[in-house]
Amino acid sequence: MDPKTYKFDTLSLHAGYMPSKNAGSRQVPIYQTTSYMFDDVDHAAALFNLERGGHIYSRISNPTVQVLEERVAALEGGTAALATASGMSAIFLTIMTLCNAGDHVVVSSQLYGGTVNLFRLTLPKFGIKATFVKPRDTEGFKKAIQENTKCIYGELVGNPGNELMNLPEISNIAHEAGIPVIIDSTYQTPYLFKPLEHGADFVVHSLTKWMAGHGSSMAGILVEGGKFDFLKTDKFPTMTEPYEGYHGLSFAEEFGPVAFTMKARAEGMRDMGPCLSPQNAWNVLQGIETLSVRMEKHCSNALKMVEYLSNHESVAWVSHASLKDNPDYELAKKLLPKGTGSMIAFGIKGGKEAGAAFIDNVKLASHLANVGDTRTLVIHPASATHSQMDEATLKLANMSHDMIRLSVGIEDIEDIINDFEDGFRAAQKPRLVSNK
Amino acid sequence: MKFKVNNKEVFASTGGRPFDKKKPLIIFIHGSGLSHITWVLQTRYFAFHGYSILAIDLPGHGYSEGPALESIEEQGKWISDVIDSVEMKEASLVGHSQGCLIVLECASQFPEKVKSIGLMGGAGAIPMNPELLDLAEKGNPKAVDLMMDWAHGPAGHFGGHPVPGLHHMNLGGSIVVNGSVKNALGVDFRACDNYKNGFEAAKKIKCPAINILGDRDRMCPVKAGKKLADNIENSEVEIIENCGHMILLEEAGKSLEILKKFIRKNHPV
Numbered sequence: 001m002d003p004k005t006y007k008f009d010t011l012s013l014h015a016g017y018m019p020s021k022n023a024g025s026r027q028v029p030i031y032q033t034t035s036y037m038f039d040d041v042d043h044a045a046a047l048f049n050l051e052r053g054g055h056i057y058s059r060i061s062n063p064t065v066q067v068l069e070e071r072v073a074a075l076e077g078g079t080a081a082l083a084t085a086s087g088m089s090a091i092f093l094t095i096m097t098l099c100n101a102g103d104h105v106v107v108s109s110q111l112y113g114g115t116v117n118l119f120r121l122t123l124p125k126f127g128i129k130a131t132f133v134k135p136r137d138t139e140g141f142k143k144a145i146q147e148n149t150k151c152i153y154g155e156l157v158g159n160p161g162n163e164l165m166n167l168p169e170i171s172n173i174a175h176e177a178g179i180p181v182i183i184d185s186t187y188q189t190p191y192l193f194k195p196l197e198h199g200a201d202f203v204v205h206s207l208t209k210w211m212a213g214h215g216s217s218m219a220g221i222l223v224e225g226g227k228f229d230f231l232k233t234d235k236f237p238t239m240t241e242p243y244e245g246y247h248g249l250s251f252a253e254e255f256g257p258v259a260f261t262m263k264a265r266a267e268g269m270r271d272m273g274p275c276l277s278p279q280n281a282w283n284v285l286q287g288i289e290t291l292s293v294r295m296e297k298h299c300s301n302a303l304k305m306v307e308y309l310s311n312h313e314s315v316a317w318v319s320h321a322s323l324k325d326n327p328d329y330e331l332a333k334k335l336l337p338k339g340t341g342s343m344i345a346f347g348i349k350g351g352k353e354a355g356a357a358f359i360d361n362v363k364l365a366s367h368l369a370n371v372g373d374t375r376t377l378v379i380h381p382a383s384a385t386h387s388q389m390d391e392a393t394l395k396l397a398n399m400s401h402d403m404i405r406l407s408v409g410i411e412d413i414e415d416i417i418n419d420f421e422d423g424f425r426a427a428q429k430p431r432l433v434s435n436k
Numbered sequence: 437m438k439f440k441v442n443n444k445e446v447f448a449s450t451g452g453r454p455f456d457k458k459k460p461l462i463i464f465i466h467g468s469g470l471s472h473i474t475w476v477l478q479t480r481y482f483a484f485h486g487y488s489i490l491a492i493d494l495p496g497h498g499y500s501e502g503p504a505l506e507s508i509e510e511q512g513k514w515i516s517d518v519i520d521s522v523e524m525k526e527a528s529l530v531g532h533s534q535g536c537l538i539v540l541e542c543a544s545q546f547p548e549k550v551k552s553i554g555l556m557g558g559a560g561a562i563p564m565n566p567e568l569l570d571l572a573e574k575g576n577p578k579a580v581d582l583m584m585d586w587a588h589g590p591a592g593h594f595g596g597h598p599v600p601g602l603h604h605m606n607l608g609g610s611i612v613v614n615g616s617v618k619n620a621l622g623v624d625f626r627a628c629d630n631y632k633n634g635f636e637a638a639k640k641i642k643c644p645a646i647n648i649l650g651d652r653d654r655m656c657p658v659k660a661g662k663k664l665a666d667n668i669e670n671s672e673v674e675i676i677e678n679c680g681h682m683i684l685l686e687e688a689g690k691s692l693e694i695l696k697k698f699i700r701k702n703h704p705v
């Protein structure tokens with residue numbers, strides 16, 4: 001006897017939406033509206049006081065965005081989700097909902113550059129400090145936890161160095177200390193990895209990337225796991241104590257496994273307002289419909305690129321957890337059986353100069369500041385995405401000046417390889433000249 | 437709010453308003469393996485509209501001290517103890533699923549204490565599927581998945597939670613998993629399966645009753661719900677379309693409207 005609940009590929013297409021409640025429309029309608037009619041004064045008052053569910057104003061919630069939220073919650077195995085205007089706003093909203101001035105967070109040192117700057121420069125302005133720990137240094141996470149630490153934050157596969165954090169072990173450390181783990185799972189998508197099944201308590205995504213796939217729309221999301229019990233500690237008074245903003249509501253008591261999302265929406269969306277437009281939510285939903293088929297192709301193309309690059313005379317090193325000599329190979333096999341993703345970092349012989357020449361001479365691969373497009377993308381992080389980091393932070397993130405970051409697309413693999421051949425040929429030219 | 441019943445600590449949500457003995461009391465009783473969380477879309481409304489609310493966690497559930505009580509008869513008696521413990525004379529009782537059986541027991545054993553009863557997905561008996569019962573008693577989380585599958589109607593399986601962003605089945609499942617599959621859900625399922633007194637209890641009930649049913653409920657089909665209502669002298673039935681067994685969440689708004697009308701009439705402020 002097995003439950004007849006829908007499985008991943010079906011949920012990608014159907015979760016969160018019922019045509020029968022939407023005039024029979026098979027496609028999700030775009031509710032292009034700011035606000036929603038109340039039945040009467042009593043109904044309005046009840047909605048504002050969280051006595052009943054429903055929409056009030058599209059900064060707080062919107063029916064099209066709601067479909068996206070339920071769909072991602074379904075795919076991640078979460079109890080609730082809250083979509084935002086971008087990945088960065090999802091991260092900011094999550095931290096601001098969890099932390100107060102005077103709090104501290106322990107953070108993986110290999111993160112998207114924007115996130116590094118948020119923790120290093122912006123959050124300290126609000127009195128929230130971070131300690132950075134290298135992703136492979138599991139013990140380091142434990143040592144960095146202080147009395148006022150409120151969470152551990154990381155990306156399973158670091159950006160851009162591709163180093164893994166041991167999420168199951170690090171989650172145990174966090175839970176022993178009574179704090180939750182937040183994982184940015186942008187690079188994996190729930191197709192490759194569901195952090196909530198491996199100890200994480202909250203997941204954030206930049207949906208801008210693989211989830212949407214098409215590179216057309218900005219979007220982010222926060223997903224709640226429903227297992228972290230805020231009432232078990234006295235570390236989170238804003239979750240457990242009566243909240244003045246809603247007549248003394250204790251979010252943890254009333255909403256239990258969805259308390260955090262409820263608070264992030266009721267307080268965070270109300271006061272900060274990084275709402276997702278219904279049009280962008282719809283665009284992302286279009287992408288999610290084909291998540292599985294795209295991710296499969298991304299991963300198989302990535303494996304072929306890893307093989308090609310590993311055997312190339314112009315390449316000094318390749319970092320991808322699928323490689324047997326990669327320190328994370330065993331852990332990746334365990335946590336990411338469907339594939340280690342389509343992000344590859346490699347070093348080009350000839351350093352920074354060769355890197356620049358390579359990037360300027362590929363034509364099919366797009367040189368831009370994004371990852372996870374259906375098209376192949378390349379960038380030289382030291383001069384772009386991570387250029388605002390100082391030398392010490394670059395070193396902590398294990399970044400070198402010869403590093404090229406590659407986001408493998410789903411084009412025909414032969415075309416990608418031919419394009420790279422052109423890039424490498426051009427990259428080696430100036431070096432041969434200068435060698436003479 | 438935390439208080440003691442029979443010397444054990446009990447947690448009950450008061451719906452976001454302080455408990456006030458001067459206001460009429462409504463006690464909400466959750467279903468198997470669940471907790472007070474399931475009632476949030478009913479309790480807050482009543483709490484802010486003149487009532488005192490106790491959405492209790494049954495012993496061994498949510499934040500109430502264990503162990504779980506092993507029979508519906510004991511659980512019915514325990515609800516009467518709750519009324520005594522908060523020094524009230526009477527209450528209206530609202531139950532869901534197993535909570536309905538508990539309501540029947542309490543209302544028949546202690547008629548003087550029960551003003552009116554609201555049932556959601558109420559049947560006179562809940563015989564368990566033997567395989568499901570066995571899985572739950574062994575603490576196998578698959579029991580939770582099966583329960584969530586059967587308990588939810590179309591909205592649960594596809595989507596459209598009344599509260600934007602919430603996911604029906606994952607939320608329901610996590611309430612059970614955060615408790616104890618073996619010591620709460622397993623004990624509850626066994627208590628339901630053992631309970632044979634539902635229709636006898638129903639016949640003794642004289643206070644006003646309502647049974648709110650979902651027409652897609654596979655755990656308490658409309659037929660079973662009507663049969664129970666037929667055995668209660670002063671009862672009415674309301675059927676909500678396209679709704680499964682998790683009526684209080686799947687159709688939170690509609691079920692609240694029905695309950696509001698019923699309670700205001702039979703247990704006015």
Ligand SMILES: Cc1ncc(COP(=O)(O)O)c(C=O)c1O
Pocket residue numbers: 086087088089112114115155159184186187205206207208218219220371
């Ligand atoms: C891993 C990761 N997290 C977060 C972000 C930020 O998301 P967004 O650009 O949607 O704000 C990005 C990319 O920009 C990213 O790669």
